[in-house]
Amino acid sequence: MADLDHSSDDTSVDSREENSQDSKLEFSEDEETLITRMYNLVGERWSLIAGRIPGRTAEEIEKYWTSRYSSSE
16 A cells, blocks of 8 residues: 555656646746846846846746747837
8 A cells, every 4th residue: 555655656746847847937026026127237147137036047037038028029
């Protein structure tokens, strides 16, 4: 029975890992405000901006910015 419980734990861990990748693209209101303020100060220096937000990478910040503020003109 313990083996059965263990396998269900593995499944839940796997699903959490998949969901964590999606949730990384979700930014809190504070993070969004900070990204906007930092962008206005330093421009497209994504690694510098990411350095101010724990747990975020420069790639995540750039992806967020381009998806949110890119001009489709």
